[in-house]
Structures are given as structure tokens and as C-alpha cells.
Amino acid sequence: MPSRTIVALLLAVLFSPRVTIGADAPPNFIIVFCDDLGYGDLGCFGHPTIRTPNLDRMAEEGQRWTNFYVGASICTPSRAALLTGRLPIRSGMCSDVHGVLFPRSLGGLPAEEITIAEVLREQGYATGCVGKWHLGHLPQYLPTTQGFDSYWGIPYSNDMDQQPGFPGYHKRARSDANYMATIEQFNVPILSGTQEVERPANQHTLTERYTQHAIDFIHANKDQPFFLYLAHNLPHIPLFAGDAYVGSSRRGLYGDVVQEIDAGVGRIRDTLDELDLSDNTLIVFTSDNGPWRTFGTHGGSAGLLRAGKGTTFEGGMREPTIFCWPGHVPPGVQAEMGATMDLLPTFAALADAEYPDDRELDGYDLSAVLTGKAEKSPRDRMFYWRGQQLFAVRQGPWKAHFVTRDQYEGMPKKKHEVPLLYHLEHDPGEKYDVAAQQPEVIEQLTALADAHRGSIEPVKDQLAEWGPAKPKQEANK
Structure with a gap:
């Protein structure tokens, strides 16, 4: 071959924007999962005073999904749904006895459940979990038994193990937008792998340390495909912000916390750029459920959506969601339906990995x-479970509520003889019940709900069983 031809070919390879070293390598995956973040709490989802420039840029360069759901409206069942691609009613990770796992809980995610981490590790991926787990704090349920090579974080919610003898956090938080508790008020441990390395956790620095552990994981696994699950425990109460972010927001401490999370996302994206990994890494940002509205300014906003955490109204289960993968995910706003349960089959398809066909999956390949x-x-449908009861069903634009509860705590359930019916494209705030005008839609959605219930096989309730109380500690709601 003439030398000029060889030179021309080399130049074409070197300067082609689509040809990179490892271009055929399987993609990396990062999930950034917040806790109690509301649909309206990011700049790119319409918040007027919380500044989220890194997430806004990620949304501009990627896709902002406006009809994206979680598998439950509270922590434990939502996290189980994300990692298994299955509604928590199928794994026993929801309950009418206790809504979530507590420090006294004896159960957790069953070993026979298959997680995203297990699916990808079989394909040669390094797998790391950083942050809040909340799928079982006993050794047999921790992340390193569920497909993760490493873990660093807190095993349950940051408001648990509340200690007696301190001023009441809940009362102070509801009356002061800037109130921040002391770290000794909550005796929450930090685990590295299965070992406790700090107690109580210094919650002032947790967000920064989560970000740093995530960055360290990326550096350590830059030469192989990896899956990173970064699960922030904020903005779940109690709210804590690092010194550099206290007072940074016009929205008070809640805004400070969200802005620190946003800054961490920026640092992670900078790391990917520095390591030339951005074009081969899909990042998903979302939250486990909607805002804890009963905490006033210490809770977030669901924007135009109705209600929040603990409810099956849209504000409890529709989440602000961003997908970013430069060169692969076309930028834009996506109004199609998706859910966290779809991440397992989607990642499996993109990684050319096998995922389980011996069980009922509730996720779709997006x-x-x-x-x-x-x-x-x-995905054209969504099932809204609260505990062990199906509260509502969506198919296409129509959503029927068979049972409702207006907030997480302090409100009774309401059973509706004639289901409430909303057209979510016309009425995303669920203000205008049109059941009387659409009896055929009610009939269709009722039949869909009945068929879905029939697909559920009874399993052990993993959240119901508690051990004895620990001395000088009390479980917090």
C-alpha cells in the first residue's frame, strides 16, 4: 500500500469524531438516586430558586423524561423495584405492617431476587454501591450479597436510630427552614462493605463523601466496564449540608442540600470527561419517591403534580428524571412513559447481558x-401499589384510583366505589375527576387491575418481622 494512502488512513482514524479507543466496549452505567426529591425541585423541572446548573446542563445534553415513575412511593419498596426490575409486591419488599425497613427489622431483599448488579457482573462489569441501601441492614442482606463488589454508605434512612435527650427535630424542622440537627441526634452507622466504620455518621459531610467515593470507584475501574449505584440519603429529613453549601440557596436548607447534590453530579461528570469516559457512560438521575410534604420547608415540591411521598397520586410516584449519554441518547424532552423498573432490562440490552426469564419482570427495555x-x-401502563394493596392503575393517558390516601402519615385510606378517573395528559395535577363521563374507560382499567392482581403470587412479607428494641434507641417514623 502506498505510504500516502497509509498516512491518509491514519489521519482519518485520528481525527474522526466517531472513532475512539474502545468504541465497541460495553457502556458504563451510573444511577444517581436521590431520596424524597420532588418533581418540581430541579431548575430544569421548573423550580424558580433552587439552582441546579449541572443537572440542567445534563438535561440539555441528554433527555428529560416527564412521565417517569418509581415502583413505590416510599423508600424500601421503591429501591427494591429499581434494583430488581420487579414490583416490590413480588419480592415481599412491601408491607401493610411496616412501610419500610427499620433498625429492628429482621428481613431484607431475598437472596433469590436478581439485581442489576448481578446481571451486569455476570457480563464482566465492576459493580459499586455508594450511599443509602435500605434493603436490609443485616449481613446477609447488604449490597455485597446482592451483586455489588463494594459498598460504602448508610444501611437505612438517615432519620433512624434517633436518640433521646435532644430537641425534637420534627417540631424544629417544621418551624425553621434553616434548622440543622447535630450529628449525635441520629445514631446512624456508616458501613464499608459489611464493617461499621463510623457511628454516628457525620451527616454534614455525607453528600461530599458519597461523591468522592463514587469518583474513586470510577478511577479504580476506568479500564473495564462498570456499574455505579450512587444512592443519596438526601433530601430526606434530617437535612444536612456541607459547610460550603449552607446558605447557598434562596430556598433555605432544603435548597442548599439539593444544590450540593447537583455539584456532586458536576464533579462526577468532570471525572468522566477527564478519563475520556463520557461518551461511553450512561448516567441516569432520578429519585426514590416524591417530597415529604408534611415537613413544610424541609420537604420538597411536586410542582404541578398532586400530593407527595407515601401517596399514589402523581406527586408521590412520578419523578424528575434525566438520561445522559453523549453521542447515543439524542437530546430532548421525552414524554413517553418509563419507570425505574425498566432500568434492569434496558441496561441488560445495552450491555448485551442476559437477564432472568424464570420470573415475572415488570420492567421494559427502553x-x-x-x-x-x-x-x-x-411501557403503556403503570401499577401504583401502596403496601400490599393496589391503589391505582394508569394505561395510556388514563389513571383510575380505586383507593386513595392524601399524605404519608395521619390520613386514612379512602376506598372509592366508583374509581376516580383522571386524564393525565389533560390534567397532570389530578384535579378533575371524569369518571362519570368515561364509564368504558373505568371498565377497561378495572379489568386491567384485576388481571394484574391475578399475576401476583404470595410471598413472605420481608418488612413485617421485628427483633427486640435496642437499649436507649427508638425507631423513628
């Missing part, structure tokens, strides 16, 4: 719509 190869999402 890879075609995500990458612009298809216009319609395979």
Missing part, C-alpha cells in the same frame, strides 16, 4: 426509544 430508534415506549 433502549430503542432512549437512543432514538423508536418513537413509542414499550
Whole structure:
């Protein structure tokens, strides 16, 4: 071959924007999962005073999904749904006895459940979990038994193990937008792997340390495909912000906390850029459920959506969600339906990995719509469970409520002889019940709900059983 031809070919390879070293390598995956973040709490989802420039840029360069759901409206069952691709009613990770796992709980995510981490590790991925777990604090349930090579974080919510003898956090938080508790008020441990390394956790520095551990994981695994699950325990109460962020927001301490999380996302994206990994890494940002509205300014906002955490109204289960993967995910706003349960089959498809076919999955492969190869999402329905009861069903734009509860605590359930019916594209705030005008839609959604209930096989309630109380500690709601 003439030398000039060789030179021309080399120049073409070196300067082609689409040809990079490892271009055929399987993609890396990062999930950034917040806790109690509301649909309206990011700048790119309409908040007027919380500044989230890094997430806003990520949304501009990627896709902002406006109809994206979680599998439950409270912590433990939502996290189980994300990692297994299954509604928590199928794994026993929801309960009418205790809503979530507590420090006295004896159960956790069953070993026979298959997580995203296990699916990807079988494909040669390094897997790391950083942050809040809340799927079982006993050794047999921790992340390193569920497919993760490493873990650093807190095993349950940051308001648990509340200590007696301190001023009441809940009362102070409801009356002071800037109130921040002392770290000794909550005796929450930090685990590294299965070992306790700090107690109580210094919650002033947790967000920064989560970000640093995430960055360290990326550096350590830059030469192989990796899956990083970064699960912040904020903005769940009690709210804590690092010194550099206290007072940084016009929205008070809640805004400070969200802005620190946003800054961490910026640091992670900078790390990917520095390591030349951005074009081969899909980042997903979302939250486990909606805002804890009963905490006033220490809770977030669901924007135009109704209600919040603990409810099956849209504000409890529709989450602010961003997908970013430069060169693969076309930028834009995506109004098609998706859910955290879809991440397992989507990641499996993108990584050419096998995922379990011996069990009922509730997730759909979104890879075609995500990458612009298809216009319609395979997901056209959503089932809204609260504990062990199906409260509502959505199919297409229609949503029927069979049972409602207006907030997380202090309100009774309401059973509706004629289900409430809302057209979510016309009425995302669920203000206008049109059941009387649409009896055929009610009939269709009732039949869908009945068929779905029939697909549920009874399993052990993993959240119901508690051990004895620990001395000088009390479980916190």
C-alpha cells in the first residue's frame, strides 16, 4: 500500500469524531438516586430558586423524561423495584405492617431476587454501591450479597436510630427552614462493605463523601466496564449540608442540600470527561419517591403534580428524571412513559447481558426509544401499589384510583366505589375527576387491575418481622 494512502488512513482514524479507543466496549452505567426529591425541585423541572446548573446542563445534553415513575412511593419498596426490575409486591419488599425497613427489622431483599448488579457482573462489569441501601441492614442482606463488589454508605434512612435527650427535630424542622440537627441526634452507622466504620455518621459531610467515593470507584475501574449505584440519603429529613453549601440557596436548607447534590453530579461528570469516559457512560438521575410534604420547608415540591411521598397520586410516584449519554441518547424532552423498573432490562440490552426469564419482570427495555430508534415506549401502563394493596392503575393517558390516601402519615385510606378517573395528559395535577363521563374507560382499567392482581403470587412479607428494641434507641417514623 502506498505510504500516502497509509498516512491518509491514519489521519482519518485520528481525527474522526466517531472513532475512539474502545468504541465497541460495553457502556458504563451510573444511577444517581436521590431520596424524597420532588418533581418540581430541579431548575430544569421548573423550580424558580433552587439552582441546579449541572443537572440542567445534563438535561440539555441528554433527555428529560416527564412521565417517569418509581415502583413505590416510599423508600424500601421503591429501591427494591429499581434494583430488581420487579414490583416490590413480588419480592415481599412491601408491607401493610411496616412501610419500610427499620433498625429492628429482621428481613431484607431475598437472596433469590436478581439485581442489576448481578446481571451486569455476570457480563464482566465492576459493580459499586455508594450511599443509602435500605434493603436490609443485616449481613446477609447488604449490597455485597446482592451483586455489588463494594459498598460504602448508610444501611437505612438517615432519620433512624434517633436518640433521646435532644430537641425534637420534627417540631424544629417544621418551624425553621434553616434548622440543622447535630450529628449525635441520629445514631446512624456508616458501613464499608459489611464493617461499621463510623457511628454516628457525620451527616454534614455525607453528600461530599458519597461523591468522592463514587469518583474513586470510577478511577479504580476506568479500564473495564462498570456499574455505579450512587444512592443519596438526601433530601430526606434530617437535612444536612456541607459547610460550603449552607446558605447557598434562596430556598433555605432544603435548597442548599439539593444544590450540593447537583455539584456532586458536576464533579462526577468532570471525572468522566477527564478519563475520556463520557461518551461511553450512561448516567441516569432520578429519585426514590416524591417530597415529604408534611415537613413544610424541609420537604420538597411536586410542582404541578398532586400530593407527595407515601401517596399514589402523581406527586408521590412520578419523578424528575434525566438520561445522559453523549453521542447515543439524542437530546430532548421525552414524554413517553418509563419507570425505574425498566432500568434492569434496558441496561441488560445495552450491555448485551442476559437477564432472568424464570420470573415475572415488570420492567421494559427502553433502549430503542432512549437512543432514538423508536418513537413509542414499550411501557403503556403503570401499577401504583401502596403496601400490599393496589391503589391505582394508569394505561395510556388514563389513571383510575380505586383507593386513595392524601399524605404519608395521619390520613386514612379512602376506598372509592366508583374509581376516580383522571386524564393525565389533560390534567397532570389530578384535579378533575371524569369518571362519570368515561364509564368504558373505568371498565377497561378495572379489568386491567384485576388481571394484574391475578399475576401476583404470595410471598413472605420481608418488612413485617421485628427483633427486640435496642437499649436507649427508638425507631423513628
